[in-house]
Amino acid sequence: MPENLFKVNIEEYMLPGQRACQGCGLSLAYRYVLKALRENTIVTFPACCLTVLHGLYPTTSVTIPALNCTLASTAASASGLVAGLNAVNRTDITVVAIAGDGGTFDMGIQALSGAAERGTDFIYVCYDNEGYMNTGTQRSSATPMGALTSTTPVLTKQQPKKDMLRIMEAHDLPYLATTSPAYPIDLYDKFVKAKRIKGARYMQIAVPCPPGWGYAPKDTVRIGRLAVETGIVALFEIEDGKFRFTGRTKTLAEKGNKLPVINYVERQGRFRKMSIEQLRQLQRWVDTRWNEYLKRAEG
Amino acid sequence: MKKKDTNISAMATPAVGEAGKTGDWRDMRPVCDHSKCIPSIKKKAACFLCWLYCPEGVIKATIPLEIDLEYCKGCGICAEECPGKAITMVNEGEKNG
Amino acid sequence: MAEVQIMTGNQAAALGAKLSHVQVVAAYPITPQTSVTEMLSQLIEGGELKAEYIRVESEHSALAVCISASTVGARVFTSTSSQGLLYMHEQIHWAAGARLPIVMCCINRGVGAPWTIFNDQQDSIAQRDTGWIQIYCRDNQEIIDSIIQAYRIAESVYVPVMICYDGFVMSHTMMPVEIPDAAAVSDFIPPYKPHTILSPEAPMNINPVLFPWRRANTEGVLCDGYMEMRYKLQKALDESREVIASTSRQFAGAFGRDHGGMLWQYKTDDAEIILAGMGSVASEATMAADMLRSEGIKAGVVGIRVFRPFPKEDVRAAFRTAKAICVFEKGISYGYEGALCSEIKAALYGTDIRLPIHNYICGLGGRDVKARELAEAVRSSRDAIAAGDTEPVPKWLNCFTE
Structure with a gap:
């Protein structure tokens, strides 16, 4: 059965009938995040799509203990959980902070940087759906250039995506990894690894969002896969400073057959007003990073 | 005597169907043609990409495959990702396949 | 035996927290509160107080840490002033809504603009409607005594308590303070029993979304909507009057000082x-x-x-x-x-x-x-x-x- 086939924990911690949208990339990712983290985990999250997924009082769709916190305080909330659990001698529990790109790249960055610098023993997970999706697709600093959002409704986003991974790497973390729900096993393995490591760990999941990005719910895995195939998302991990490509990205890097970004862009409604110049800039943005990664993977 | 909510702050407990019967959200439902389904053909645990990619966790990786239509939201990822094209999305109201 | 020492209000506050056996402290320095954080750091690093001190990057995070630590069953303490308190505002509401018995000292200071570092009470007065109990102290003795009382009050009614005292006028002014006997304080404040503990043994989702209407749980019990839950906070504050008054009387019985209840x-x-x-x-x-x-x-x-x-x-x-x-x-x-x-x-x-x-x-x-x-x-x-x-x-x- 699947546990032998895929070598994953067969237990489901997200119960059927949860509240997230059809084809939600976060739902798919979260299913494997929880499988990897297992029972001895407490998650904390701010107001975001995950709040919706966890559901309304008095019921919840997730069997892992969860604590809601305010938008700017996800990593601080995790710090409090770690401190409180230490104080009551519960050191067997993994504390996980999880927020979207709004709660991470934007409002949560201060608390995240603080908790990371303090070496807080926790896993911080950013599920990056590239916008304020829970409030209806507004621009965030994670939104890529050329994307339409409800706050860049005419001109599209003019600036490139913030490179949060470099910011987090500058905190000298013991473990940092990028993942995609289109590659659940790669995601699962990285979270299993992250759980074993001590200290502040940063995980970024590139989460496709059907309503926010303008594609059919059935295409979530396909879009997630194209993000990786085009190098928009690179799957890698940095363990104690050592950079390593993983999964599909590793193969792409070895074979040198990364696709042009147009293959990814053309399938999403949010890019329908993207100019040729923006497309060129996006390709350059991807290529610059890709080449840096290649160098680091060799080194 | 009717039981009251004695919680002094909000604390929710796990329940299947938190958002109700999410199967009601569907306008199309996945239908599996087991004669094309790889585990059914091979009679062993194989493929199960539908199980792997289901964002809801409502597919049971059994032989034959089972989909919990009470909660399946009908996103269609399973049909899209099925390498044997065994799963097709059928309009609700239409008969199987 | 109780001993009398000459100390500042901030020292009295730090000692009050120590005597109350706080387990997690998170605070961010701000004038005139700063020396509270310094003294608690000294007590904790020096091994006199067994507690986790989280040196947060902001007041917003200070209270976030206290909220989460309290949720998993730790007794917590923080302190701030002025802009720091204002920066916490969102969390101040949150702590009360979550019904967490957090004790915080507000060392009163005016708020900007324009800048002032000096005393008035605009900072805590502006937090009037957050659902916290607010106690205003008139001398340094009352600060140390009120912190001890505050834990007993907070942990019996599950409402956070703000101990307010005037910046510089008390925070930096030396006064004789009788230090309550540690054993007597331990008797006065029983160990913290959270109303809920977040733990893997009983998974739950704490402080999720509540809708305007009530909603049934799996057993069919109609559970609170947002308004019912908020009514419980109001009821708790209303009922806390008697607890505050009786705590004050019992403190007087145990320690010989009555600061007057309400x-x-x-x-x-x-x-x-x-x-x-x-x-x-x-x-x-x-x-x-x-x-x-x-x-x-x-x-x-x-x-x-x-x-x-x-x-x-x-x-x-x-x-x-x-x-x-x-x-x-x-x-x-x-x-x-x-x-x-x-x-x-x-x-x-x-x-x-x-x-x-x-x-x-x-x-x-x-x-x-x-x-x-x-x-x-x-x-x-x-x-x-x-x-x-x-x-x-x-x-x-x-x-x-x-």
Whole structure:
């Protein structure tokens, strides 16, 4: 059965009938995040799509203990959980902070940087759906250039995506990894690894969002896969400073057959007003990073 | 005597169907043609990409495959990702396949 | 045995936290609170207090840490002032809604703009509607004693408590303080029993979304909507009055000091004119009352110790026989009057206590408030009342308003 086939924990911690949208990339990712983290985990999250997924009082769709916190305080909330659990001698529990790109790249960055610098023993997970999706697709600093959002409704986003991974790497973390729900096993393995490591760990999941990005719910895995195939998302991990490509990205890097970004862009409604110049800039943005990664993977 | 909510702050407990019967959200439902389904053909645990990619966790990786239509939201990822094209999305109201 | 030491208000606060066996401290330095964080760091790093100290990057995170640590069953402490308290505002509401027995010291300081580092009470007054119990201290002894009381109160009613004391006037002023006996404090505050503990043994989702309407759980029990849950917070604050008063009485029994429960009174029995205030200004008012009495004016003082929940009944009893009230406040609800003045007026509404109430805004941003100035204000109010001025606008004391 699947546990032998895929070598994953067969237990489901997200119960059927949860509240997230059809084809939600976060739902798919979260299913494997929880499988990897297992029972001895407490998650904390701010107001975001995950709040919706966890559901309304008095019921919840997730069997892992969860604590809601305010938008700017996800990593601080995790710090409090770690401190409180230490104080009551519960050191067997993994504390996980999880927020979207709004709660991470934007409002949560201060608390995240603080908790990371303090070496807080926790896993911080950013599920990056590239916008304020829970409030209806507004621009965030994670939104890529050329994307339409409800706050860049005419001109599209003019600036490139913030490179949060470099910011987090500058905190000298013991473990940092990028993942995609289109590659659940790669995601699962990285979270299993992250759980074993001590200290502040940063995980970024590139989460496709059907309503926010303008594609059919059935295409979530396909879009997630194209993000990786085009190098928009690179799957890698940095363990104690050592950079390593993983999964599909590793193969792409070895074979040198990364696709042009147009293959990814053309399938999403949010890019329908993207100019040729923006497309060129996006390709350059991807290529610059890709080449840096290649160098680091060799080194 | 009717039981009251004695919680002094909000604390929710796990329940299947938190958002109700999410199967009601569907306008199309996945239908599996087991004669094309790889585990059914091979009679062993194989493929199960539908199980792997289901964002809801409502597919049971059994032989034959089972989909919990009470909660399946009908996103269609399973049909899209099925390498044997065994799963097709059928309009609700239409008969199987 | 209890010993007496000369110490600042901030030292008294840190010692109060230590005696209360706090397990997690998270705080961010801000003048005039800073030395509280320094002393607690010293106590924890020096091994005198077994606690986790989280050196957060902001006040917003300080209270976030306290909220989460309290949720998993730890006794927590934080302190701040002014902008720090304002920066926490969102979390202050959250802590109360989550019904967490957090104790925080607010070392009162004015708020910007423009900048001031000096004392008034605008910071904590602005947190009036957050659902916290607010206790205003008048000397350093009351700070240490009130922190100990606060844990007992907070952990029995599951409402957070803010211990407010005036910046510099108390925080940096040395006063003799009797340090309560550690064993007696341990007896006075039983170990913290959370109303809920977040743990893998009983997974739940704490503080999720509540809709306007009620919703059934899996057993069919109709559970609270947002409004029912919020009503429980109001009920808890209403019921906390008795707990605050009894805690104060029991503290007096155990330690020999009674700070007055909801409010304290000074020479009010025969007082015709009563000076009212909170914190150090009320303490200063006792000297003003003595000055006035030496001139033959029967003056007394009511110090409001607990601003939330507001001591409506105690206020009615305290002012029953007075002929006039002068309310002195280190803060104002801009566009109207001092918040305490409004509360006192509201408490007397509908009773047969009808008397002129004069409001003086004083000491903003550290402006001196001396007993003789308070006494002079009372004299001028007396004259104005004699001349028939029963409803004057708030006067800004010791301020060049023209």
